[in-house]
Amino acid sequence: MIKRVSSRSDPAQAHHRRFAQWRRGQYRFGFSDPERYVFKSSRGLTRSVVEQISHIKGEPEWMRDFRLSSLAIFESKKMPDWGADISGIDFGRIYYYLRPAEKQEKSWDRVPAEIRRTYDRLGVPQAERKFLAGVKAQYDSEVIYGSLHQDLARRGVLFMGMDEALAKHPDLVKEYFGTLVPPRDNKFAALNSSVWSGGSFVYVPQGVQVEMPLQAYFRINAKNMGQFERTLIIAEEGSFVHYVEGCTAPVYTTDSLHSAVVEIIVKRGARVRYTTIQNWSRNVYNLVTKRAWVGEEGIMEWIDGNLGSKVTMKYPSVYLMGKGARGEVLSLAYADSGQHQDAGAKAVHAAPYTSSVITSKSICRGGGRTSYRGLLEINPGAVGSRANVRCDALILDPQSRSDTYPTMKINEKQSSVAHEATVTKVGEEQLFYLQSRGLSAEEAVGMVVNGFIEPIVKVLPLEYAVELNRLIELEMEGSVG
Amino acid sequence: MKRQKLEVRNLRVSVGDKEILRGVDLAIQSREIHALMGPNGSGKSTLALALAGHPSYTTQGKVYLGRRELISLSPEERFRAGLFLAFQHPIGIEGVSLFSLIKTVKREAAAGDVLAMLKDSLPKVGLGEDFLRRTVNLDLSGGEKKRSEVLQALAFNPRFAVFDEIDSGLDVDALKTIAENIRVLSDKGTGVLIITHYQRILKHLNPDFVHVLVRGRIAATGGRELAEKLEKEGYRAFQ
Numbered sequence: 001m002i003k004r005v006s007s008r009s010d011p012a013q014a015h016h017r018r019f020a021q022w023r024r025g026q027y028r029f030g031f032s033d034p035e036r037y038v039f040k041s042s043r044g045l046t047r048s049v050v051e052q053i054s055h056i057k058g059e060p061e062w063m064r065d066f067r068l069s070s071l072a073i074f075e076s077k078k079m080p081d082w083g084a085d086i087s088g089i090d091f092g093r094i095y096y097y098l099r100p101a102e103k104q105e106k107s108w109d110r111v112p113a114e115i116r117r118t119y120d121r122l123g124v125p126q127a128e129r130k131f132l133a134g135v136k137a138q139y140d141s142e143v144i145y146g147s148l149h150q151d152l153a154r155r156g157v158l159f160m161g162m163d164e165a166l167a168k169h170p171d172l173v174k175e176y177f178g179t180l181v182p183p184r185d186n187k188f189a190a191l192n193s194s195v196w197s198g199g200s201f202v203y204v205p206q207g208v209q210v211e212m213p214l215q216a217y218f219r220i221n222a223k224n225m226g227q228f229e230r231t232l233i234i235a236e237e238g239s240f241v242h243y244v245e246g247c248t249a250p251v252y253t254t255d256s257l258h259s260a261v262v263e264i265i266v267k268r269g270a271r272v273r274y275t276t277i278q279n280w281s282r283n284v285y286n287l288v289t290k291r292a293w294v295g296e297e298g299i300m301e302w303i304d305g306n307l308g309s310k311v312t313m314k315y316p317s318v319y320l321m322g323k324g325a326r327g328e329v330l331s332l333a334y335a336d337s338g339q340h341q342d343a344g345a346k347a348v349h350a351a352p353y354t355s356s357v358i359t360s361k362s363i364c365r366g367g368g369r370t371s372y373r374g375l376l377e378i379n380p381g382a383v384g385s386r387a388n389v390r391c392d393a394l395i396l397d398p399q400s401r402s403d404t405y406p407t408m409k410i411n412e413k414q415s416s417v418a419h420e421a422t423v424t425k426v427g428e429e430q431l432f433y434l435q436s437r438g439l440s441a442e443e444a445v446g447m448v449v450n451g452f453i454e455p456i457v458k459v460l461p462l463e464y465a466v467e468l469n470r471l472i473e474l475e476m477e478g479s480v481g
Numbered sequence: 482m483k484r485q486k487l488e489v490r491n492l493r494v495s496v497g498d499k500e501i502l503r504g505v506d507l508a509i510q511s512r513e514i515h516a517l518m519g520p521n522g523s524g525k526s527t528l529a530l531a532l533a534g535h536p537s538y539t540t541q542g543k544v545y546l547g548r549r550e551l552i553s554l555s556p557e558e559r560f561r562a563g564l565f566l567a568f569q570h571p572i573g574i575e576g577v578s579l580f581s582l583i584k585t586v587k588r589e590a591a592a593g594d595v596l597a598m599l600k601d602s603l604p605k606v607g608l609g610e611d612f613l614r615r616t617v618n619l620d621l622s623g624g625e626k627k628r629s630e631v632l633q634a635l636a637f638n639p640r641f642a643v644f645d646e647i648d649s650g651l652d653v654d655a656l657k658t659i660a661e662n663i664r665v666l667s668d669k670g671t672g673v674l675i676i677t678h679y680q681r682i683l684k685h686l687n688p689d690f691v692h693v694l695v696r697g698r699i700a701a702t703g704g705r706e707l708a709e710k711l712e713k714e715g716y717r718a719f720q
Contacts (some may be wrong), residue, residue, distance in 0.1 A: 289649045428536065429572045433618075435556035436533045436566050437633070447585065451576030451616075 014137050044092045047071060053097045057163055057197075060170055070183035070193035077187040081374065084311045084342040089285050093256055096195040097257045128314035147289035152210060157241075159214055162230050165201035172203065176232055176308060180263040180291045180319075188287045190262045192228045197261065199229030202243060204270075213242040213275070231262040235270035235298075242273040256284045256308075263294040264300065268322060271299040275460060279308035282338060292458040294321030298350075305332040306341045315373060316472040317346035320354035320385075331360040335368030335400070343392075344405075349382040349415070358389045361453055365396035373405045376417065383414040393423045394452050396445065424452075447459070482512045485547045487564070487641045487672055492522035492542035494524070494531045502525045503697035504542070509641060509672040514663075516683055516708060517676045520716045525676045526569055528694070529645040533566040534559050550607035563640030567630035567647055571674075573619030579629060583636050595636075602635045605665075607658050623650040631662050634671075641672040648682040660685030677707060680708040696720045 052073050054064040079086065150157065158169065166173050183193040204210060235241055237319050258280060266272050272292065286309040292300040302316035318327025341364075347356035361368035372391040393402035396431035404421050426448055434444035450457070486507045494502040501524045509515050519525050531538045532555035544551040574582070584595050596613075596620045603610060606628045618626055629645055634642050644663065648656055660682050667673050667686075675682065683705065685690070691707040693700045693716070700719040701707065 212541050427572070430574055432533075432535055432556060432569065433572050434574070434582075436560055436568075437582065437637075438557050438560040439585065441555075443585070447577055447582075448574060451574050454576030 007389050020088055043095055045071070045074075045094070045096055045191075045195065048298070049096055050294040053195060053197065056097075057166075059166060062174060062206070063166060064112075066178065066183075067194045067196075068108075070190050071195075073183045074187060074190035079187060080313075083313050084340045086285055086287065086311055086313070088310075097197055118284060120391060128232055155208050156203075156205040156419045157208060157210060160200065160201055162199040162201050163197070165232075169201075169203075172234070173201070173232070174232055175204055176263065176265060177230075180265070180293050181261050181289050186289060188259045189289045192230060192259050192289070196228045196230035196261070198227075199231040200233075200243070200245075201231070202233040204233075204235045204239040204241045207238045208236075209239065210241040210370055213244045215244040227256075227258045227260070229260050230382060231260070233262075233263070233264045233272060233274070235266050235272045237267045237295075238269040238272045239267075242275065244275045256281070257322060258284050258286045258288070260288045262288070262290040264290075266292055266294045266298040266300045266325075268296045268298060270295070271301075273301040273303065274316075275303040277305040277307065277460075278312070280312075282310055282336075284309045286310075286314065288312075288314045290314065291318040291319065292317065292327070293319050293321055294300065294325040294327055296323045298322060299326045302329045302330070302331075302345070303456065304329065304343065305345050305456065305460075307334045308339075309341075310338065311340050311342070313342045315375070317343045317348070317375075318356060319348045320356065320382075321350050322354075323351045324353045325351060327356045329356075329358045329360075330459065331358070331362075331372075331379075332453055332458050333360075333362040333370045335362070335364040335370045337366035337457065340371070341367045342371040342373055344371075344375075346375040347387060349378040349385040349387065349412075352382055353384040354382060355386045356388070358387075358391075359455065360391035361394075361456060362388075362392070362402060363394045363396065363449055363452065364402055366398035367397075367399040369401045369403075370403060371403045372421075375407045375409075376419075377409045378412045378415045378417070382412045385412065387415070387417045389417075389419045391421045392452070393421075394449065395423065395425050396449075484670075485563075485640055485672070486510050486545070487674075488543075489532070490543045490545070492528070492531065492540065492544065494527055494540050496537055496539070496614045501697055502531065502540075505694070505697070505699055507674075507692065507699070508677045510672060511640065511670050511672045512667055513690070514667050514673045514675065514686055514688040516672060516686075516688040516691045517694055517713055518678065518691060518708060519606070519700075520720075523694045524697045525694055527643055529566055529569070529643045529674075530678055532564065532643060535711065536718065560637075560639075565634055565637055565639035565642040567627075567634055567642065567644040569645040569647075569649070571618045573625050573628055574617040575619060577617045578614050579632075581616050582617050583613075586633075586637065599632070599636060603628070606632045606635070607655065607656075607663055608632065620667075624655050626654070627651060627655070627659060631659050634666055635662060638666070638669070639671055641674070643674045645676045648676070648677050649681060656682055657685060661707055680705075680712045683708050693719055 047068065050067050051064065054067055152290055158165065178193060181189050183190040183376065202214060233241065233243060263313045264272055264274060276362045278286060278316040290302065296302045304314065304316050306312045306314065316329050318329065320327055325348050331343050331345055333341035334341045341362065344360060347358060349356065358374060360372045362372060364370045370393060374389060376387050376389060378385050378387065389406065391404055395402055406419060408417065410417055426445060430448050431441060431444045434447055435441060489505055489507040492502055492505040493500065517525055527538070531540055532544060534554065540552055542552065546562050546564055549562050551562060551564065554562065578597070578655060583599065584592055587595050599613060600610060603612060608628050615621065618629065621629065630647065647659060651659065663673060664686060674686065675686065677683065687705060690702060691704060692702050693707065695713065695716060
């Protein structure tokens with residue numbers, strides 16, 4: 001079913017209206033443009049679908065072989081027997097590849113009006129004007145719009161769609177692609193490896209500091225289609241980049257699948273921050289493998305917010321491979337009725353004097369469920385390593401549920417590990433205190449929740465922080481009384 | 482501020498089966514300072530919390546603020562009607578700064594105006610400007626929490642304010658500062674109810690009335706001299 005909403009020019013108003021509509025439950029980002037596809041694969045996953053994808057993209061043979069061997073791995077692997085319930089995924093009903101009619105565009109003005117309108121509604125253009133160094137917006141399976149700040153290009157920074165990167169920089173891609181998350185890693189990594197499409201490629205040369213965050217927006221736009229983007233970031237020695245990914249998805253009645261792979265290589269002394277706020281519509285299975293390799297004195301920071309989707313399973317990981325490497329994961333999960341956020345983090349200390357900090361904050365209400373799932377591993381020889389895990393859960397009503405599944409494998413005595421977990425039911429005394437100051441029950445809950453997530457919000461880029469606070473506030477409306 | 486009356490009529494408050502207040506009557510006019518004293522467990526804090534509308538209590542009777550009846554109102558409506566409670570044990574709210582709370586409460590005022598007003602009030606209660614960025618009632622000393630409550634009273638300028646043991650745990654100087662501010666509030670028109678165990682603060686405030694609460698009832702009402710008598714003789718005479 002296709003819904004159209006009228007679009008007006010004032011972006012602030014449009015933004016406001018969008019949230020107002022969303023709150024009323026009429027749209028929930030459920031607008032979608034008429035589908036215009038040059039090619040749409042048949043439903044379901046077969047060897048010929050994979051071959052077709054590779055053929056249409058004009059890929060080198062090694063990538064086609066990679067896809068096909070990944071398909072075999074996918075077929076041979078069982079569904080995970082842990083984590084959230086994902087038995088509702090029907091692999092046979094999903095379209096694995098769609099290519100939009102529009103070709104890649106460099107200038108915003110030349111992006112077809114229909115698509116521009118979609119991004120207008122998502123607030124992309126003004127965000128670009130104010131904050132972006134470059135935009136990659138994935139429209140369905142392929143990047144249709146991209147612009148790269150000239151200054152960055154001059155400094156040798158590559159920021160483009162993954163497909164474009166494979167065509168233009170095949171050697172660079174081949175060197176790193178699938179090295180951190182091999183197809184064999186898990187069933188969904190294998191699935192992504194066989195049908196991946198779109199996603200971003202970022203290469204930052206030695207010593208280059210990218211001051212402005214690089215951002216990508218994408219959304220699912222076709223009924224029953226899976227989104228299998230693939231992102232690869234390479235930060236050479238002493239470089240810095242902040243990559244921001246955000247997604248909102250239209251609402252459809254049939255279940256949708258998003259299964260991405262993100263690989264990040266942080267070389268000696270480099271620093272990468274990767275920020276995601278996912279707000280998939282409530283029918284999406286969101287199963288993402290995110291992994292970073294961190295060299296000597298390198299720093300990797302994952303900031304991972306999960307608000308939407310039906311089920312999310314996502315555990316951004318840091319492999320601290322060089323002496324003094326640091327990893328940080330800030331994870332935020334919000335689960336409402338019918339949602340299960342199974343999120344967390346993984347830190348592997350494989351070198352001396354490495355350190356990791358994992359902070360997880362989860363909120364559940366209306367029968368929603370959040371789980372923290374974490375793995376902390378300190379390998380023999382990783383002397384002087386330090387790890388700190390903190391997970392806090394906030395439960396807003398008795399129907400909701402929160403669990404913690406921490407796993408620790410500490411094989412080096414000369415290391416220190418701190419783990420702290422709290423579960424808080426939103427306190428009657430806190431609400432009463434705020435109400436006695438004239439806040440309504442809803443406002444009081446909103447304030448407690450916003451305060452609870454504040455440590456995560458404060459490290460977000462400004463427009464994300466504002467958006468996240470708004471989303472949470474709107475989610476909270478009608479939550480009390 | 483218009484002259485008004487806070488009137489408590491035959492207030493009965495219970496938790497579960499246990500009746501804590503067994504028919505309390507009180508009348509406080511604007512600008513008056515009333516002190517409420519009484520032995521532990523007599524129901525003083527219950528009275529404060531019940532007036533503010535704490536959800537744990539079952540309440541009977543009436544409380545009028547001017548013409549408005551408060552018992553039928555939610556806690557936030559009572560605040561908006563003009564009743565403020567300074568908590569004995571104000572609870573912490575993680576991640577919320579004092580400024581953010583006060584600005585949220587004063588929703589109609591511009592942030593700059595709120596800030597200017599607070600910058601004026603902070604030194605009066607003995608706090609620095611950085612205090613506005615501190616988390617509401619978390620990682621604060623006992624004295625700082627009390628000062629923060631009084632700062633809020635100044636900021637909200639309520640018609641009636643109840644201070645529940647605002648003087649416990651304060652040193653001599655802090656006590657004097659807080660008493661002075663309550664006096665200022667009262668002079669500007671706020672009707673004040675001070676709940677206390679000690680007459681120390683009353684020396685600074687010179688209340689118009691002193692009430693003695695024993696086993697859920699007002700057992701006696703008098704002037705300052707009653708507080709002095711209680712301090713010397715205890716509550717035995719009323720038990």
